[in-house]
Amino acid sequence: MDEQLSTAAGEAERATLIAATARTFATLHAERFENHGRIVGGGASGLELDTAPWTDVLTNQIEIKREIAPAERFPEHFDVADRLEEELARELEQEIEQRLEAVR
Incomplete structure (x- = not known):
């Protein structure tokens, strides 16, 4: 991901990538596990x-x-x-x- 972020074409692309990463983390934190x-x-x-x-x-x-x-x-x-x-x-x-x- 660092590579993707550093090679992103512009600010808009970086913002999109960061937002997608944030959604992934939010989903992960919302998960409930049996153990x-x-x-x-x-x-x-x-x-x-x-x-x-x-x-x-x-x-x-x-x-x-x-x-x-x-x-x-x-x-x-x-x-x-x-x-x-x-x-x-x-x-x-x-x-x-x-x-x-x-x-x-």
């Missing part, structure tokens, strides 16, 4: 998802951003992935404990 996941491919017939629980998708995306962003610029932002995993583990432990108490 959480990351779009890894697809075409006119549909999108291909790498599905996972939403928390795994979230922490994976944070890790991807951590890899491409300089750690010294945003260290406190990336710690959220670690805190999220800790919180989920704590909630799981509490739920297990509550269920055990219920059957005792």
